[in-house]
Amino acid sequence: MKHRAESFAKVAVPVRALLNRFALLFLIVAAFAIMLLGKADTLMMERARSSVVDVVAPVMDALSRPIATVSEGADRVNRFFSVYEENAQLREQNARLLEWQSAALALAAENSTFRKMLRFVPERGASFAAARVIGDSGGVFVRSVLINAGTAEGIEKGDAVVNGDGLIGRVAEAGRRSGRVLLVSDLNSRIPVVTEKNRVRAILAGDNSPSPKLSFLPPNARFEVGDRIVTSGHGGVFPAGLPVGQISSVADGVIRVQPFADFYRLEYVRIITEFPGEVAGQIVPSSASPSRQR
Amino acid sequence: MITAAVQRLDRSARQLAPFFSSVFLVMLSALPVYIPGYGQVAVDVGLMTVFYWAIYRPDLFPAIAAFVLGLWQDILVGSPIGLHALILLLANWAIVSQRTFFQGKSFAVIWWCFSLVALAASLVSWVIVCGLNTTIVSPVPVLFQAALTVGVFPFMAWFLARAQHAIVRPLDE
Numbered sequence: 001m002k003h004r005a006e007s008f009a010k011v012a013v014p015v016r017a018l019l020n021r022f023a024l025l026f027l028i029v030a031a032f033a034i035m036l037l038g039k040a041d042t043l044m045m046e047r048a049r050s051s052v053v054d055v056v057a058p059v060m061d062a063l064s065r066p067i068a069t070v071s072e073g074a075d076r077v078n079r080f081f082s083v084y085e086e087n088a089q090l091r092e093q094n095a096r097l098l099e100w101q102s103a104a105l106a107l108a109a110e111n112s113t114f115r116k117m118l119r120f121v122p123e124r125g126a127s128f129a130a131a132r133v134i135g136d137s138g139g140v141f142v143r144s145v146l147i148n149a150g151t152a153e154g155i156e157k158g159d160a161v162v163n164g165d166g167l168i169g170r171v172a173e174a175g176r177r178s179g180r181v182l183l184v185s186d187l188n189s190r191i192p193v194v195t196e197k198n199r200v201r202a203i204l205a206g207d208n209s210p211s212p213k214l215s216f217l218p219p220n221a222r223f224e225v226g227d228r229i230v231t232s233g234h235g236g237v238f239p240a241g242l243p244v245g246q247i248s249s250v251a252d253g254v255i256r257v258q259p260f261a262d263f264y265r266l267e268y269v270r271i272i273t274e275f276p277g278e279v280a281g282q283i284v285p286s287s288a289s290p291s292r293q294r
Numbered sequence: 295m296i297t298a299a300v301q302r303l304d305r306s307a308r309q310l311a312p313f314f315s316s317v318f319l320v321m322l323s324a325l326p327v328y329i330p331g332y333g334q335v336a337v338d339v340g341l342m343t344v345f346y347w348a349i350y351r352p353d354l355f356p357a358i359a360a361f362v363l364g365l366w367q368d369i370l371v372g373s374p375i376g377l378h379a380l381i382l383l384l385a386n387w388a389i390v391s392q393r394t395f396f397q398g399k400s401f402a403v404i405w406w407c408f409s410l411v412a413l414a415a416s417l418v419s420w421v422i423v424c425g426l427n428t429t430i431v432s433p434v435p436v437l438f439q440a441a442l443t444v445g446v447f448p449f450m451a452w453f454l455a456r457a458q459h460a461i462v463r464p465l466d467e
Contacts, residue, residue, distance in 0.1 A: 027361045027383050034365075034376030039426055045375055052369050056321065064325045071328040135370060136326035136336070140416075140435040141423045144372040145326070180372055187427055208431060265328055 046157075050175030053146060057178035060134045061148045068267055126239060126275035129153040131179070133266045143169075143186035143208060145266055150175045154273040158237050163269050166243040166260030167191070167231060171271060181269065184244065184259050185212050193244055194232035195223065201232055204244060204257060211248050211256040223247055223255050239275035311461045312354045316343035316363050324370040337443045340367045341415055342450045344382045345408055348389035349396050350455075351462060360386035374426055381415045388414075401451070409444040416440040 038045040079086070131153070135146030149155055151174050159171045161181045169189060172182035182189055189206035193214070200221045202214040214223070227247045233240025248258035316339075323339040340363050347355035364379030371378075388411065389396070396404065416436040424431055 024357050024383070024387055027357055028380065031361065031364070031376045031380035031383060034379065035374055035422070035426065038375045049369050049375065056370070060321065060325060063322065067325055067327060133326050135324045140439050141374075141377075141419070141431065142372040146324075146370075146372075187429070187431065208435070266326070267328075 046173045050150070050173045050178065050180070053173075053178045053180070054150070054175040057134060057146070057148055057175070060146065061132065064132075064134045127154070127273050129155055129271045129273050131155075131269055131271060133269060134178075141187070141208070143183040143189075143206065143263070144172065145181050145183065145269075147179050147181055147269060147271075148177065149271065150177045150179045152176050153271075155179055155271050156273070160231070160238045160242060160272045160275075161269050162242060162272065163261055163266065165262065166245065167238075168261050168263070168266065168269055170238070179271075183263055184261075185210060185263065191238065191244070192232045192234040193229050194240075195247075196228040196230050198222070198227070201234070202255075204229065210263075211245075211258050214247075214255040214257060217255070223250050225250055229257050239272060305465065308461055308465050309354055311457070312343075312347045312351060313359045313363070315457060316340065316347070316355075316359075317366055319343060320363065320367050321370060324367075336439070337446045338412070338415070338439060339450070340364060340378060340382055341385060341412060341443060342408075342447055343454065344386050345389060345411055345447075346451055346454045348386050349393070349404065350458060352386075352390045352393065354462065355386070357383055357386050357390075374423065377419055377422060380422070381419055384418065385411055385415055401448075404451075405444075405447060408447050409440075412440040412443050412447075413437075 129149055131147035131149035133145045134148045147161075155171055155174050157171055157174050159174075161168045161170060167184060169181045169183040169186070170191075171179050173180040183206070184191060184204065185206045185208065187206055187208045189204075189212065191204045192201070193204045194201050198221070200218060200223070202218075202221075203216045204212050205215045206212040214229075217223075225247050229244045229246060231238045231240055231242040231244060243260055245257040245259035245261075247255055249256045319339045320343075323336060327336075344355065344360045344363065348360075360382040361379050364377075364382035365375065367373070367378040367382075368375045396407070416433075416439065420431065420433050420436045
Protein backbone atom coordinates (compact mmCIF):
# COMPACT_ATOMS: atom_id res chain seq x y z
CA MET A 1 0.00 0.00 0.00
CA LYS A 2 2.76 2.32 1.02
CA HIS A 3 4.60 1.43 -2.10
CA ARG A 4 1.58 2.33 -4.19
CA ALA A 5 1.19 5.72 -2.53
CA GLU A 6 4.83 6.45 -3.21
CA SER A 7 4.60 5.51 -6.85
CA PHE A 8 1.46 7.61 -7.12
CA ALA A 9 3.36 10.58 -5.73
CA LYS A 10 6.18 9.86 -8.15
CA VAL A 11 3.79 10.27 -11.04
CA ALA A 12 1.50 12.94 -9.58
CA VAL A 13 4.14 15.50 -8.69
CA PRO A 14 5.63 15.89 -12.18
CA VAL A 15 2.17 15.82 -13.72
CA ARG A 16 1.15 18.63 -11.46
CA ALA A 17 4.28 20.59 -12.31
CA LEU A 18 3.56 20.03 -15.96
CA LEU A 19 0.02 21.27 -15.53
CA ASN A 20 1.28 24.34 -13.72
CA ARG A 21 3.69 25.04 -16.51
CA PHE A 22 0.94 24.67 -19.07
CA ALA A 23 -1.34 26.90 -17.03
CA LEU A 24 1.30 29.63 -17.27
CA LEU A 25 1.70 29.07 -20.98
CA PHE A 26 -2.05 29.08 -21.40
CA LEU A 27 -2.37 32.39 -19.54
CA ILE A 28 0.41 33.97 -21.59
CA VAL A 29 -1.29 32.88 -24.79
CA ALA A 30 -4.61 34.15 -23.40
CA ALA A 31 -3.08 37.57 -22.68
CA PHE A 32 -1.79 37.84 -26.23
CA ALA A 33 -5.09 36.59 -27.62
CA ILE A 34 -7.02 39.21 -25.65
CA MET A 35 -4.69 41.96 -26.87
CA LEU A 36 -5.10 40.92 -30.50
CA LEU A 37 -8.83 40.50 -30.07
CA GLY A 38 -8.99 44.01 -28.62
CA LYS A 39 -7.19 45.25 -31.71
CA ALA A 40 -9.44 43.34 -34.11
CA ASP A 41 -12.83 43.61 -32.45
CA THR A 42 -12.70 46.90 -30.60
CA LEU A 43 -16.45 47.04 -30.11
CA MET A 44 -16.62 43.86 -28.09
CA MET A 45 -13.72 44.90 -25.86
CA GLU A 46 -15.24 48.34 -25.34
CA ARG A 47 -18.49 46.77 -24.27
CA ALA A 48 -16.78 44.39 -21.88
CA ARG A 49 -14.71 47.22 -20.48
CA SER A 50 -17.57 49.64 -19.98
CA SER A 51 -19.77 47.03 -18.32
CA VAL A 52 -17.04 46.42 -15.74
CA VAL A 53 -16.41 50.13 -15.27
CA ASP A 54 -20.15 50.69 -14.85
CA VAL A 55 -20.09 48.46 -11.79
CA VAL A 56 -17.16 50.19 -10.10
CA ALA A 57 -17.95 53.75 -11.22
CA PRO A 58 -20.01 54.59 -8.10
CA VAL A 59 -17.18 53.40 -5.85
CA MET A 60 -14.59 55.42 -7.75
CA ASP A 61 -16.93 58.39 -7.77
CA ALA A 62 -17.20 58.29 -3.99
CA LEU A 63 -13.47 57.72 -3.50
CA SER A 64 -12.43 60.54 -5.82
CA ARG A 65 -14.46 63.17 -3.97
CA PRO A 66 -12.21 63.58 -0.91
CA ILE A 67 -9.16 63.84 -3.19
CA ALA A 68 -10.85 66.60 -5.16
CA THR A 69 -11.68 68.43 -1.94
CA VAL A 70 -8.10 68.27 -0.70
CA SER A 71 -6.82 69.47 -4.06
CA GLU A 72 -9.27 72.35 -4.07
CA GLY A 73 -8.20 73.33 -0.56
CA ALA A 74 -4.55 73.36 -1.57
CA ASP A 75 -5.47 75.43 -4.61
CA ARG A 76 -7.26 77.94 -2.44
CA VAL A 77 -4.27 78.36 -0.17
CA ASN A 78 -2.07 78.80 -3.22
CA ARG A 79 -4.33 81.45 -4.67
CA PHE A 80 -4.44 83.34 -1.41
CA PHE A 81 -0.77 84.23 -1.81
CA SER A 82 -1.17 85.62 -5.29
CA VAL A 83 -4.42 87.45 -4.65
CA TYR A 84 -2.96 90.92 -5.06
CA GLU A 85 -1.33 90.40 -8.44
CA GLU A 86 -4.31 88.46 -9.63
CA ASN A 87 -6.61 91.28 -8.66
CA ALA A 88 -4.60 93.83 -10.63
CA GLN A 89 -4.53 91.48 -13.58
CA LEU A 90 -8.27 90.90 -13.41
CA ARG A 91 -9.02 94.62 -13.26
CA GLU A 92 -7.02 95.18 -16.38
CA GLN A 93 -8.68 92.24 -18.08
CA ASN A 94 -12.11 93.43 -16.97
CA ALA A 95 -11.57 96.83 -18.54
CA ARG A 96 -10.57 95.18 -21.76
CA LEU A 97 -13.52 92.77 -21.67
CA LEU A 98 -15.98 95.63 -21.11
CA GLU A 99 -14.81 97.17 -24.35
CA TRP A 100 -15.29 93.86 -26.07
CA GLN A 101 -18.71 93.50 -24.52
CA SER A 102 -19.95 96.74 -26.01
CA ALA A 103 -18.49 95.72 -29.34
CA ALA A 104 -20.24 92.35 -29.07
CA LEU A 105 -23.58 93.95 -28.19
CA ALA A 106 -23.38 96.25 -31.17
CA LEU A 107 -22.51 93.33 -33.43
CA ALA A 108 -25.33 91.21 -32.00
CA ALA A 109 -27.85 93.96 -32.71
CA GLU A 110 -26.51 94.37 -36.20
CA ASN A 111 -26.55 90.60 -36.70
CA SER A 112 -30.17 90.25 -35.66
CA THR A 113 -31.18 93.00 -38.07
CA PHE A 114 -29.41 91.22 -40.90
CA ARG A 115 -31.02 87.94 -39.93
CA LYS A 116 -34.43 89.51 -40.07
CA MET A 117 -33.63 90.94 -43.46
CA LEU A 118 -32.47 87.54 -44.74
CA ARG A 119 -35.28 85.49 -43.12
CA PHE A 120 -32.51 83.35 -41.58
CA VAL A 121 -33.54 80.02 -39.99
CA PRO A 122 -32.09 79.93 -36.51
CA GLU A 123 -30.17 76.79 -35.58
CA ARG A 124 -31.39 74.67 -32.75
CA GLY A 125 -29.35 74.96 -29.60
CA ALA A 126 -26.96 72.25 -28.52
CA SER A 127 -27.75 70.04 -25.57
CA PHE A 128 -25.19 69.12 -22.97
CA ALA A 129 -24.66 66.63 -20.22
CA ALA A 130 -22.32 67.37 -17.33
CA ALA A 131 -20.14 64.80 -15.71
CA ARG A 132 -17.49 64.48 -13.05
CA VAL A 133 -14.08 63.01 -13.77
CA ILE A 134 -13.77 59.96 -11.53
CA GLY A 135 -10.72 58.27 -12.93
CA ASP A 136 -7.46 59.53 -14.33
CA SER A 137 -5.54 57.47 -16.80
CA GLY A 138 -2.80 55.88 -14.75
CA GLY A 139 -1.34 54.56 -17.94
CA VAL A 140 1.73 55.68 -19.77
CA PHE A 141 0.34 54.76 -23.15
CA VAL A 142 -3.12 56.28 -23.12
CA ARG A 143 -4.48 59.73 -22.44
CA SER A 144 -8.01 59.21 -21.21
CA VAL A 145 -10.24 59.87 -18.21
CA LEU A 146 -13.26 58.11 -16.74
CA ILE A 147 -16.46 60.09 -16.23
CA ASN A 148 -19.51 59.28 -14.17
CA ALA A 149 -22.12 59.63 -16.91
CA GLY A 150 -23.12 57.34 -19.73
CA THR A 151 -25.91 56.38 -22.08
CA ALA A 152 -28.42 56.93 -19.27
CA GLU A 153 -27.55 60.65 -19.55
CA GLY A 154 -27.83 60.62 -23.32
CA ILE A 155 -24.13 60.27 -23.98
CA GLU A 156 -23.04 58.33 -27.03
CA LYS A 157 -19.72 57.12 -28.31
CA GLY A 158 -18.09 59.85 -30.39
CA ASP A 159 -19.63 62.83 -28.57
CA ALA A 160 -17.42 65.87 -28.12
CA VAL A 161 -16.30 66.65 -24.57
CA VAL A 162 -15.48 70.21 -23.55
CA ASN A 163 -14.94 72.34 -20.47
CA GLY A 164 -14.83 76.08 -19.98
CA ASP A 165 -11.45 76.37 -21.71
CA GLY A 166 -12.06 74.34 -24.82
CA LEU A 167 -12.19 70.91 -26.37
CA ILE A 168 -11.01 68.03 -24.22
CA GLY A 169 -11.64 65.01 -26.38
CA ARG A 170 -14.32 62.62 -27.42
CA VAL A 171 -16.26 59.82 -25.76
CA ALA A 172 -14.46 56.59 -26.63
CA GLU A 173 -16.61 54.19 -24.61
CA ALA A 174 -20.04 54.81 -23.18
CA GLY A 175 -21.42 52.51 -20.52
CA ARG A 176 -24.77 53.04 -18.86
CA ARG A 177 -23.53 55.18 -16.01
CA SER A 178 -19.91 55.72 -16.94
CA GLY A 179 -17.80 56.60 -19.91
CA ARG A 180 -14.24 56.95 -21.05
CA VAL A 181 -13.08 60.15 -22.69
CA LEU A 182 -10.18 59.92 -25.10
CA LEU A 183 -8.22 63.15 -24.69
CA VAL A 184 -7.10 65.24 -27.66
CA SER A 185 -3.50 64.34 -26.83
CA ASP A 186 -4.00 60.57 -27.07
CA LEU A 187 -2.17 58.59 -29.72
CA ASN A 188 -5.45 57.53 -31.31
CA SER A 189 -7.11 60.94 -31.31
CA ARG A 190 -7.77 62.49 -34.75
CA ILE A 191 -9.87 65.64 -34.93
CA PRO A 192 -10.71 67.71 -37.99
CA VAL A 193 -9.76 71.30 -37.22
CA VAL A 194 -9.35 74.60 -38.96
CA THR A 195 -7.26 77.67 -38.17
CA GLU A 196 -9.59 80.39 -37.01
CA LYS A 197 -8.20 83.24 -39.07
CA ASN A 198 -6.99 81.71 -42.34
CA ARG A 199 -9.51 78.82 -42.40
CA VAL A 200 -6.82 76.25 -43.27
CA ARG A 201 -8.12 72.73 -42.72
CA ALA A 202 -6.04 70.10 -40.97
CA ILE A 203 -6.29 67.07 -38.73
CA LEU A 204 -5.19 67.43 -35.14
CA ALA A 205 -3.40 64.18 -34.36
CA GLY A 206 -2.41 63.27 -30.83
CA ASP A 207 0.85 61.49 -30.14
CA ASN A 208 0.64 61.12 -26.34
CA SER A 209 2.73 64.27 -25.88
CA PRO A 210 1.12 67.30 -24.21
CA SER A 211 0.94 69.18 -27.52
CA PRO A 212 -0.68 67.28 -30.41
CA LYS A 213 0.42 68.09 -33.95
CA LEU A 214 -1.37 69.14 -37.12
CA SER A 215 -1.28 66.73 -40.03
CA PHE A 216 -2.74 66.45 -43.53
CA LEU A 217 -1.87 70.07 -44.20
CA PRO A 218 -2.60 71.57 -47.57
CA PRO A 219 0.56 72.57 -49.46
CA ASN A 220 1.72 76.17 -49.13
CA ALA A 221 -0.43 76.78 -46.09
CA ARG A 222 1.06 79.28 -43.68
CA PHE A 223 0.94 78.84 -39.94
CA GLU A 224 2.15 81.14 -37.23
CA VAL A 225 2.76 80.58 -33.58
CA GLY A 226 -0.27 81.84 -31.70
CA ASP A 227 -2.85 81.00 -34.39
CA ARG A 228 -6.05 79.77 -32.78
CA ILE A 229 -7.29 76.33 -33.78
CA VAL A 230 -10.99 75.41 -33.67
CA THR A 231 -12.93 72.31 -34.69
CA SER A 232 -13.99 72.41 -38.33
CA GLY A 233 -17.07 70.23 -37.98
CA HIS A 234 -16.10 68.19 -41.03
CA GLY A 235 -17.40 64.68 -40.84
CA GLY A 236 -20.29 65.88 -38.74
CA VAL A 237 -19.04 64.23 -35.56
CA PHE A 238 -18.12 67.41 -33.75
CA PRO A 239 -19.84 70.78 -33.87
CA ALA A 240 -17.83 73.39 -35.74
CA GLY A 241 -16.08 76.21 -33.96
CA LEU A 242 -15.19 74.62 -30.63
CA PRO A 243 -11.96 76.22 -29.41
CA VAL A 244 -9.18 73.63 -29.30
CA GLY A 245 -5.89 75.42 -28.74
CA GLN A 246 -3.26 77.59 -30.30
CA ILE A 247 -0.17 76.82 -32.31
CA SER A 248 2.74 76.63 -29.95
CA SER A 249 5.56 75.76 -32.31
CA VAL A 250 6.29 75.56 -36.01
CA ALA A 251 9.51 73.69 -36.68
CA ASP A 252 10.66 71.61 -39.67
CA GLY A 253 7.13 71.26 -40.95
CA VAL A 254 5.88 69.92 -37.63
CA ILE A 255 3.21 72.16 -36.22
CA ARG A 256 2.29 71.61 -32.61
CA VAL A 257 -0.81 72.87 -30.86
CA GLN A 258 -1.08 73.71 -27.18
CA PRO A 259 -4.64 72.84 -26.14
CA PHE A 260 -6.56 75.49 -24.19
CA ALA A 261 -7.89 72.94 -21.70
CA ASP A 262 -5.64 71.86 -18.85
CA PHE A 263 -5.91 68.07 -18.92
CA TYR A 264 -4.26 67.73 -15.55
CA ARG A 265 -6.93 69.53 -13.64
CA LEU A 266 -10.11 68.16 -15.11
CA GLU A 267 -12.81 67.84 -12.53
CA TYR A 268 -16.06 68.57 -14.33
CA VAL A 269 -16.62 68.27 -18.05
CA ARG A 270 -19.49 68.87 -20.45
CA ILE A 271 -20.46 66.39 -23.10
CA ILE A 272 -22.18 67.77 -26.21
CA THR A 273 -24.88 65.15 -26.70
CA GLU A 274 -26.60 66.91 -29.54
CA PHE A 275 -25.76 69.95 -31.60
CA PRO A 276 -27.29 71.79 -34.52
CA GLY A 277 -26.35 70.10 -37.73
CA GLU A 278 -25.74 66.73 -36.17
CA VAL A 279 -29.13 65.20 -36.90
CA ALA A 280 -30.50 66.69 -40.06
CA GLY A 281 -29.42 70.31 -40.18
CA GLN A 282 -26.65 69.71 -42.68
CA ILE A 283 -28.89 67.85 -45.10
CA VAL A 284 -32.07 69.88 -44.87
CA PRO A 285 -31.64 73.17 -46.70
CA SER A 286 -32.61 76.23 -44.73
CA SER A 287 -35.60 76.94 -46.96
CA ALA A 288 -37.13 73.50 -46.29
CA SER A 289 -38.53 74.44 -42.90
CA PRO A 290 -40.19 77.80 -43.23
CA SER A 291 -42.78 76.89 -40.60
CA ARG A 292 -40.09 76.95 -37.89
CA GLN A 293 -39.24 80.52 -38.63
CA ARG A 294 -42.42 81.97 -37.30
CA MET B 295 -19.36 23.18 14.51
CA ILE B 296 -20.09 26.86 14.06
CA THR B 297 -16.71 27.92 15.34
CA ALA B 298 -15.13 25.57 12.84
CA ALA B 299 -17.10 27.18 10.02
CA VAL B 300 -16.15 30.65 11.20
CA GLN B 301 -12.54 29.60 11.44
CA ARG B 302 -12.64 28.28 7.92
CA LEU B 303 -14.23 31.49 6.72
CA ASP B 304 -11.64 33.54 8.56
CA ARG B 305 -8.89 31.46 7.03
CA SER B 306 -10.10 31.84 3.48
CA ALA B 307 -10.65 35.56 3.97
CA ARG B 308 -7.02 35.87 5.06
CA GLN B 309 -5.90 33.78 2.13
CA LEU B 310 -7.76 36.02 -0.32
CA ALA B 311 -6.54 39.25 1.31
CA PRO B 312 -3.38 39.69 -0.81
CA PHE B 313 -5.33 39.50 -4.05
CA PHE B 314 -8.28 41.66 -3.04
CA SER B 315 -6.13 44.29 -1.34
CA SER B 316 -4.18 44.52 -4.61
CA VAL B 317 -7.41 44.95 -6.54
CA PHE B 318 -8.35 47.79 -4.23
CA LEU B 319 -4.93 49.46 -4.40
CA VAL B 320 -4.96 49.36 -8.20
CA MET B 321 -8.36 51.04 -8.17
CA LEU B 322 -7.05 53.74 -5.79
CA SER B 323 -4.13 54.36 -8.12
CA ALA B 324 -6.55 55.06 -11.00
CA LEU B 325 -8.30 57.93 -9.18
CA PRO B 326 -7.58 61.47 -10.39
CA VAL B 327 -5.01 63.25 -8.22
CA TYR B 328 -4.84 66.67 -9.94
CA ILE B 329 -1.04 66.75 -10.02
CA PRO B 330 0.17 68.03 -13.38
CA GLY B 331 1.57 65.20 -15.43
CA TYR B 332 1.14 62.58 -12.76
CA GLY B 333 -1.55 60.69 -14.64
CA GLN B 334 0.94 59.89 -17.36
CA VAL B 335 3.61 58.47 -15.12
CA ALA B 336 1.50 57.22 -12.21
CA VAL B 337 3.29 54.50 -10.25
CA ASP B 338 2.51 50.98 -11.34
CA VAL B 339 0.81 49.70 -8.18
CA GLY B 340 -0.06 46.35 -9.73
CA LEU B 341 3.57 45.56 -10.43
CA MET B 342 4.58 46.40 -6.87
CA THR B 343 1.96 44.22 -5.23
CA VAL B 344 2.58 41.31 -7.61
CA PHE B 345 6.31 41.53 -6.96
CA TYR B 346 5.89 41.70 -3.21
CA TRP B 347 3.53 38.76 -2.89
CA ALA B 348 5.47 36.67 -5.38
CA ILE B 349 8.50 36.98 -3.13
CA TYR B 350 6.94 36.64 0.28
CA ARG B 351 3.77 34.60 -0.22
CA PRO B 352 3.62 33.12 -3.71
CA ASP B 353 1.20 30.48 -2.42
CA LEU B 354 -1.39 33.24 -1.88
CA PHE B 355 -0.75 34.97 -5.19
CA PRO B 356 -0.77 32.42 -8.02
CA ALA B 357 -0.24 33.23 -11.68
CA ILE B 358 -3.96 33.44 -12.36
CA ALA B 359 -4.26 36.15 -9.67
CA ALA B 360 -1.56 38.20 -11.41
CA PHE B 361 -3.35 37.70 -14.70
CA VAL B 362 -6.73 38.84 -13.37
CA LEU B 363 -5.17 41.81 -11.54
CA GLY B 364 -3.55 42.86 -14.81
CA LEU B 365 -6.86 42.67 -16.66
CA TRP B 366 -8.42 44.79 -13.93
CA GLN B 367 -5.68 47.37 -14.26
CA ASP B 368 -6.10 47.46 -18.05
CA ILE B 369 -9.84 47.97 -17.73
CA LEU B 370 -9.56 50.84 -15.25
CA VAL B 371 -6.56 52.58 -16.76
CA GLY B 372 -7.63 52.29 -20.38
CA SER B 373 -4.52 50.57 -21.65
CA PRO B 374 -4.89 47.83 -24.28
CA ILE B 375 -6.69 45.00 -22.52
CA GLY B 376 -4.29 42.16 -21.88
CA LEU B 377 -1.15 44.32 -21.70
CA HIS B 378 -0.81 44.46 -17.93
CA ALA B 379 -2.21 40.94 -17.68
CA LEU B 380 0.82 39.76 -19.63
CA ILE B 381 3.30 41.99 -17.80
CA LEU B 382 2.14 41.00 -14.33
CA LEU B 383 1.98 37.35 -15.33
CA LEU B 384 5.57 37.44 -16.58
CA ALA B 385 6.73 39.33 -13.49
CA ASN B 386 5.03 36.78 -11.24
CA TRP B 387 6.59 33.90 -13.13
CA ALA B 388 10.04 35.49 -13.14
CA ILE B 389 10.05 36.00 -9.37
CA VAL B 390 8.49 32.67 -8.43
CA SER B 391 10.95 30.77 -10.59
CA GLN B 392 13.85 32.53 -8.82
CA ARG B 393 12.34 32.11 -5.40
CA THR B 394 15.29 30.28 -3.83
CA PHE B 395 17.51 33.24 -4.73
CA PHE B 396 15.40 35.67 -2.76
CA GLN B 397 15.30 33.64 0.45
CA GLY B 398 17.02 35.45 3.26
CA LYS B 399 18.21 38.32 1.07
CA SER B 400 18.30 41.84 2.45
CA PHE B 401 15.78 44.43 1.38
CA ALA B 402 18.41 46.30 -0.63
CA VAL B 403 18.90 43.26 -2.85
CA ILE B 404 15.15 42.85 -3.25
CA TRP B 405 14.80 46.52 -4.13
CA TRP B 406 17.57 46.18 -6.70
CA CYS B 407 15.77 43.18 -8.22
CA PHE B 408 12.53 45.11 -8.29
CA SER B 409 14.19 47.89 -10.27
CA LEU B 410 15.34 45.31 -12.82
CA VAL B 411 11.83 43.85 -13.02
CA ALA B 412 10.29 47.32 -13.39
CA LEU B 413 12.72 48.19 -16.16
CA ALA B 414 12.05 44.93 -17.97
CA ALA B 415 8.29 45.39 -17.56
CA SER B 416 8.42 48.91 -18.98
CA LEU B 417 10.50 47.81 -21.96
CA VAL B 418 8.22 44.85 -22.73
CA SER B 419 5.09 46.98 -22.48
CA TRP B 420 6.70 49.68 -24.63
CA VAL B 421 7.54 47.15 -27.34
CA ILE B 422 4.01 45.71 -27.25
CA VAL B 423 2.33 49.11 -27.42
CA CYS B 424 4.55 50.15 -30.33
CA GLY B 425 3.60 46.90 -32.06
CA LEU B 426 -0.12 47.31 -31.40
CA ASN B 427 -0.14 50.88 -32.68
CA THR B 428 2.42 50.20 -35.42
CA THR B 429 4.26 53.42 -34.57
CA ILE B 430 7.12 54.29 -32.31
CA VAL B 431 5.75 55.81 -29.11
CA SER B 432 8.02 57.95 -26.98
CA PRO B 433 9.64 55.65 -24.39
CA VAL B 434 10.34 58.53 -22.01
CA PRO B 435 7.09 58.38 -19.99
CA VAL B 436 7.32 54.64 -19.48
CA LEU B 437 10.92 54.87 -18.26
CA PHE B 438 9.94 57.74 -16.00
CA GLN B 439 7.12 55.64 -14.63
CA ALA B 440 9.51 52.78 -13.95
CA ALA B 441 11.86 55.12 -12.07
CA LEU B 442 9.00 56.55 -10.02
CA THR B 443 7.67 53.08 -9.25
CA VAL B 444 11.10 51.95 -8.09
CA GLY B 445 11.33 55.04 -5.89
CA VAL B 446 7.98 54.39 -4.26
CA PHE B 447 8.53 50.66 -3.82
CA PRO B 448 10.10 50.78 -0.30
CA PHE B 449 7.02 52.59 1.05
CA MET B 450 4.70 50.13 -0.63
CA ALA B 451 6.77 47.21 0.63
CA TRP B 452 6.66 48.60 4.16
CA PHE B 453 2.89 48.96 3.95
CA LEU B 454 2.43 45.48 2.50
CA ALA B 455 4.74 44.01 5.15
CA ARG B 456 2.51 45.52 7.85
CA ALA B 457 -0.53 44.11 6.11
CA GLN B 458 1.14 40.74 5.79
CA HIS B 459 2.05 40.75 9.46
CA ALA B 460 -1.46 41.66 10.55
CA ILE B 461 -3.57 39.63 8.16
CA VAL B 462 -1.59 36.81 6.61
CA ARG B 463 0.74 35.83 9.48
CA PRO B 464 -2.00 34.17 11.60
CA LEU B 465 -2.36 31.57 8.81
CA ASP B 466 0.97 30.05 9.77
CA GLU B 467 0.20 29.74 13.46
